[in-house]
Amino acid sequence: MKARFAEVTKELRALLRGDEAFLASFSGEEADFARFNRGRVRQAGTVRQLFLALDLVKGRRHVTAQLTLAGEREQDRARLAATVASLRERLSFVPEDPHMLYSTDPWVSESLGANRLPEAGAALEAIRGRGEGFDLVGIYAAGSMHSGFASSLGHDLWSSRYTFHFDWSLYHEKDKAVKTSYAGFTWDAAGFERKFAWAREQLAVLSKPPVTLSPGHYRAYIAPAALNDFLETLSWGGFSLKAHRTRQTPLLRMIEEGAKLHPGFTLAENTAGGVAPAFQAQGFPRPERVELIGRGAYRDCLISPRSAKEYGVPTNGAQASETPLSYDLAAGTMPQSEVLPRLERGLYINNFWYLNYSDRPRCRVTGMTRFATFWVENGAIQAPVSVMRFDETAYRLLGERLSALTREREFIFDANTYGGRSQVTALLPGLLVEDLTLTL
Amino acid sequence: MTPEIFERNLLQSPPRTQAWTARLVIENEEWLAVRQGVVQPIVAGENAGAMITVYDAGGMGYTATSDLSPAGLKRASEDALEWARRSAGRLCWDPAQLAPLEARGEFRSTAAKPWASLPLSGKLEMLQDHCARLKVGERIVDHEASLWHTDAETLILGSRGGRIHQHFQFLVPELRAVANREGETQTRTFSGGRVARQGGLEVLDELGFHVAAPRIGSEALELLDAPDCPAGRMDLLLAADQMILQIHESIGHPLELDRILGDERNYAGTSFVTLDMFGSYRYGSKLLNIVFDPGVPGQVASYGWDDDGTPARREYVIRDGLLLRPLGSAVSQARAGLQGVANARSSGWNRPPIDRMANLNLEPGNSRFEDMVAAVERGIYMESNNSWSIDDSRNKFQFGCERGVLIEDGRLTRTVKNPNYRGISATFWRSLAAVGDRSTLKVLGTPFCGKGEPNQIMRVGHATPAALFNGVEVFGGAA
Incomplete structure (x- = not known):
């Protein structure tokens, strides 16, 4: 794949005229997808896709094309020539872009992962065999993910990863289920078995009659997967310089009023600890770590090159959306083994669902509990809880009502496959909160 | 790539099984936006690929590829067949229940004012104008007007001679004004950002896009002074x-x-x-x-x-x-x-x-x-x-x-x-x-x-x- 991208770069270089320049971002994957329902296969297949985003630049003017590549030399050569000609024609119709910024310091980087993935048929059989007799539903996704960046200035950046992700649930009945995932670089039968055994254990509790709660205030433990959903919602502008400068950030109170979260809350974009490439689409490096919130106070935004130019500050290599790719929330001091005793009475929430803002400037978020959410009494899990809606501000949930973060953290691979397989990861502890507001 | 070339390439060596479908999708899109008076990077997309689905011995498998050459499609067919064999006896449904594709026909969106009837410069001028009219006061801190057009063509072929060709024109217009005063930010948009239609530029007239900007800007400002909704x-x-x-x-x-x-x-x-x-x-x-x-x-x-x-x-x-x-x-x-x-x-x-x-x-x-x-x-x-x-x-x-x-x-x-x-x-x-x-x-x-x-x-x-x-x-x- 890298060799093919090098050929594309060479062909693009030959197509340039005069003082034209190009920036080329490549993303490609070969992914196996097997979808399961009731322990059997619903749909299965392979997707091979190669995308090129090509920016043709002349002075302060530029236009972009996003196209699929075939991966076959003759087809791609013709398509590249036609695309460059079309972009060149359009260049004369666009005005100068005052916010254009791209890396003018060429650099070279190569990160090649090893392919230790199982053969598709073997993975399919391992899952189907283990799921026999269970109401198992979910998706297995595995394969290569390639990212590249090159420019006529000499950038030559490449990243390849080979990962699998089995995102699945075991159902008891109706909406009562345990959700978990098994992801990584090498399929380990013992590791999968441990995950499966944990899910079976929780499934046994789900067979008890559910507790239906009234709206009100409850102590709660929020497991890392549920917290991940909440942080993803915060990232809708929460860490974006553009959203801050245009006052659209949900963390507006932090910048306007100096509002703070819990002093134990330190969140970073930890590129060094994730799987996403260490470069972005204008050729800038992504620093190893950007602290977004430090000891509860707002620190730095993610700054794309475009925002950097618009607002006159240096970029820190963020992608255009200015959202984190590698969340890292500092661990706390509470051992996982103390979660239930310290919760004593309340909700043990494994997953949230469908979060959205009910008042964005005040960072008030609503959402549902989902999957295995349990009622805890006397420091022990008693029964599943029927799904409930919460409506709560981040300042309460992650601030004044947050009492502890767990010492252990969970590494979460994002299972998102919109357009392509996600490279977003999160390393998160669980949270113990004094008061979660349930509304419906 | 055209549907005709795809069909010819595929049929050079069709899937080696009795039941299959092949679906080609070619999408050409253009995204134009003006934010705060600045033309945003213009993006044109060309996305073409095909999915081959194979039914064999009670199994079903697919392979999707952007390599639409005869060799690329042949490889995709073989991989899909391999998946069909892997899934045989393991599916949660019976592919025999799915009637084979035999239909033949065409469908086409109508566009009274085709996207290309207004040159790029004219579209940018129009968006500049709408964007400027969104800023009805100093407290409008962000404002943007955009158009997203997609020309999408699909061809579905089936092993029993089915052939369905459909050609769509999609248009998504958007206007957005953000108003702020201290700790309060309010946003108004063109119908909540949910205006997707088929057709050409006549859709903008039908939806009132050309007259909406001043109202959207004013309503964003009005919300800054409005009390909270009662409970x-x-x-x-x-x-x-x-x-x-x-x-x-x-x-x-x-x-x-x-x-x-x-x-x-x-x-x-x-x-x-x-x-x-x-x-x-x-x-x-x-x-x-x-x-x-x-x-x-x-x-x-x-x-x-x-x-x-x-x-x-x-x-x-x-x-x-x-x-x-x-x-x-x-x-x-x-x-x-x-x-x-x-x-x-x-x-x-x-x-x-x-x-x-x-x-x-x-x-x-x-x-x-x-x-x-x-x-x-x-x-x-x-x-x-x-x-x-x-x-x-x-x-x-x-x-x-x-x-x-x-x-x-x-x-x-x-x-x-x-x-x-x-x-x-x-x-x-x-x-x-x-x-x-x-x-x-x-x-x-x-x-x-x-x-x-x-x-x-x-x-x-x-x-x-x-x-x-x-x-x-x-x-x-x-x-």
Whole structure:
């Protein structure tokens, strides 16, 4: 794949005229997808896709094309020539872009992962065999993910990863289920078995009659997967310089009023600890770590090159959306083994669902509990809880009502496959909160 | 790549099995935007690829590829066959129940003013003008006007000679004004960002795009000074641009047959609707009439055939409040033993078809807008969705809108900010008290409906009038 991208770069270089320049971002994957329902296969297949985003630049003017590549030399050569000609024609119709910024310091980087993935048929059989007799539903996704960046200035950046992700649930009945995932670089039968055994254990509790709660205030433990959903919602502008400068950030109170979260809350974009490439689409490096919130106070935004130019500050290599790719929330001091005793009475929430803002400037978020959410009494899990809606501000949930973060953290691979397989990861502890507001 | 070249390349060495389909998708798109007076990077996209699906010995497999050469398609066919063999005897459905594709035909969107009829410079000039008119005051801190056009062509071929060629033009216009004063930020958009249609630039005239900017800017400013929406149980009048969200989330998704059959339980969720409810369950008041209608000219999900090749027909899904049929395609219908609709749809060449909404519309009633307002003693009118959340069974929901207006003693009075409401799908539609007439009808839709594993983003259409509901729990913002 890298060799093919090098050929594309060479062909693009030959197509340039005069003082034209190009920036080329490549993303490609070969992914196996097997979808399961009731322990059997619903749909299965392979997707091979190669995308090129090509920016043709002349002075302060530029236009972009996003196209699929075939991966076959003759087809791609013709398509590249036609695309460059079309972009060149359009260049004369666009005005100068005052916010254009791209890396003018060429650099070279190569990160090649090893392919230790199982053969598709073997993975399919391992899952189907283990799921026999269970109401198992979910998706297995595995394969290569390639990212590249090159420019006529000499950038030559490449990243390849080979990962699998089995995102699945075991159902008891109706909406009562345990959700978990098994992801990584090498399929380990013992590791999968441990995950499966944990899910079976929780499934046994789900067979008890559910507790239906009234709206009100409850102590709660929020497991890392549920917290991940909440942080993803915060990232809708929460860490974006553009959203801050245009006052659209949900963390507006932090910048306007100096509002703070819990002093134990330190969140970073930890590129060094994730799987996403260490470069972005204008050729800038992504620093190893950007602290977004430090000891509860707002620190730095993610700054794309475009925002950097618009607002006159240096970029820190963020992608255009200015959202984190590698969340890292500092661990706390509470051992996982103390979660239930310290919760004593309340909700043990494994997953949230469908979060959205009910008042964005005040960072008030609503959402549902989902999957295995349990009622805890006397420091022990008693029964599943029927799904409930919460409506709560981040300042309460992650601030004044947050009492502890767990010492252990969970590494979460994002299972998102919109357009392509996600490279977003999160390393998160669980949270113990004094008061979660349930509304419906 | 053209459909003809694809067909020739594929048939040089078709899949080595008796039953297969091949689906080519070519999308050419252009995204133009002007933000704060600055033309944003212009993006043109050309996305072409094909999915080959093979049925063999009781198994089914697919391979999608952007390599459309004879060799690339041959390799894809062989890989799909390998998947069919791997899945044989392990499927949760029987491919023999799916009728082979034999239909032949064409479908084409109409565009009175084709996208290319206005040159790039003219489109940018128009967006510059609209963007400038959004900034009606210094407190407008961000403003943007954009157009997203897609020319999409699909060709579906089948082993039994089926050949369906469809060619669509999609247009998504957007206007956005953000107003701020200290700790308060309010946003107004062109119908909540949910205006996706088929057609050309004439769609902009029909939707009032060219005159909307000053109103959107002014309303964003007005919201800065507005009080919070009051809390309490009251009557709720929903504009068409919120009704589409209400229909989408609490009728459309729960009636998708693949959810009811459990396919989506690990991701998009299940449904409070069960198979035994069809034909007997009272979904809403007698005023509720919902149709699946892929034949509305200009609506975003109009088509002649779905991606399995099933001919698309208008069907009542709910009539006089009674639940009649699910949104289930041929495969789901066979699994459930129920009649459904032609809604096997995929987001592109690299994803397999699943049950989706297409155009799911509420039929107009006979109430004028003024009459619905006049019927309310204490209530609220809400416009343009900006927040949506619903449980995985599609029952407990909470939705928020950009703008609310109090209704007091039969009159619209004061604007309020942060209007939200919550309810339960299974009972909410029974409180439907009046349905607006054709004068309140809008043909809208969204290009961003997410579902499926692997995930897919889909264009879905909703045409709806305004509607009045009794006794709904509403509330505003603030911590």
